[in-house]
Amino acid sequence: MIPSLQRAVVTGATGFIGRRLVGALRARGARVVALARDPAAARARLGAGVDARLWDPAATAAPAEALAGLQAVFHLAGEPIADGRWTAARKERIRASRVDGTRRLVEALGRLEPAARPDVLVSASAVGFYGDRGDEVLTEASPPGEGFLADVCRAWEEEALAAAGHGLRVVLLRIGVVLGAGGGALARLVPVFRLGLGGRLTLGGAQWMPWVHLDDVVGLALHAAGTDGLSGPLNAVAPRPARNRDFTRALAAAVGRPALLPVPALALRVALGEVAAALTASQQVRPEAAEASGYRFLHPDLEGALAAVLGRGQGVAPDDAAPAAAAAAARSAGRPGA
Numbered sequence: 001m002i003p004s005l006q007r008a009v010v011t012g013a014t015g016f017i018g019r020r021l022v023g024a025l026r027a028r029g030a031r032v033v034a035l036a037r038d039p040a041a042a043r044a045r046l047g048a049g050v051d052a053r054l055w056d057p058a059a060t061a062a063p064a065e066a067l068a069g070l071q072a073v074f075h076l077a078g079e080p081i082a083d084g085r086w087t088a089a090r091k092e093r094i095r096a097s098r099v100d101g102t103r104r105l106v107e108a109l110g111r112l113e114p115a116a117r118p119d120v121l122v123s124a125s126a127v128g129f130y131g132d133r134g135d136e137v138l139t140e141a142s143p144p145g146e147g148f149l150a151d152v153c154r155a156w157e158e159e160a161l162a163a164a165g166h167g168l169r170v171v172l173l174r175i176g177v178v179l180g181a182g183g184g185a186l187a188r189l190v191p192v193f194r195l196g197l198g199g200r201l202t203l204g205g206a207q208w209m210p211w212v213h214l215d216d217v218v219g220l221a222l223h224a225a226g227t228d229g230l231s232g233p234l235n236a237v238a239p240r241p242a243r244n245r246d247f248t249r250a251l252a253a254a255v256g257r258p259a260l261l262p263v264p265a266l267a268l269r270v271a272l273g274e275v276a277a278a279l280t281a282s283q284q285v286r287p288e289a290a291e292a293s294g295y296r297f298l299h300p301d302l303e304g305a306l307a308a309v310l311g312r313g314q315g316v317a318p319d320d321a322a323p324a325a326a327a328a329a330a331r332s333a334g335r336p337g338a
Helices: 016-027 039-046 088-111 148-166 184-194 214-226 244-255 265-272 275-279 288-292 302-310 322-332
Strands: 007-011 031-036 051-054 072-075 120-126 169-175 177-179 211-213 232-236
Touching (some): 007 016, 016 214, 031 039, 039 051, 120 148, 169 214, 177 184, 177 214, 177 302, 211 302, 214 232, 232 288, 244 302
Parallel strands (some): 007 031, 007 072, 072 120, 120 169, 177 211
């Protein structure tokens, strides 16, 4: 148990989730070490109070000395999945940044003296683990699916679980479609929907979208670090998944525009190649472990989550909700919010 998380390391700290997590940790008064490819840029982006150290997870060993004496490791580093076609070279970068990078991190943890090792590793994964599963209800107990992302997630998680052999508690955060300010799905979708060009993605929009608000991703990461009984997979998705057509309607309503133009499967394949299969996969994922462990979602319903992000209708809101995520984790642990 980590009753008061005061010392943590974050990989991928300058990414969409990492920035919010660092902000939430600092709002709680924690000392944060960020492992980054460009420490100077990381310090400029995250603030002078963050101790940024050099690490390229796809190429070099993790700096063991930066991990010593900390309480928790939040491992978020990885090549973006949806930024362009999956060429053979890009697929290898995606795989290496996650699988090889996690192996290097765990090896560095193993080099530490036992007394100097962190208590817990919260390692990012993704709902891509489950593959395309139609209307099947998916929980943490569900087996992996098929396809490139499922294979990457399975290997990624296996490397993270090796940290248990060094005495760390390991939580695998299987993250869904993240809705939040400053990046993620909405950064791409909102401009399109504001032009009235948004629409459901193929199949009549029947496929399930396992969405989650950014505040709850961060809240779940903090909850995982501070809850001793949690280990293994933890689905970071909202408790009320939406079909694509319902997500489309809700987003269109939130921006005050119609959503009349369905996107054909052929057009997606021509434009995106193999990435299209990931975008149209159906995954009815439920956060069974999170709810069983007492986590209370800040944004359990889609309309409220979209309203929280889009604010006063001026677009995607500023990235300023770190205290809310910290408060969510505090409430889930039965402590007063910040």
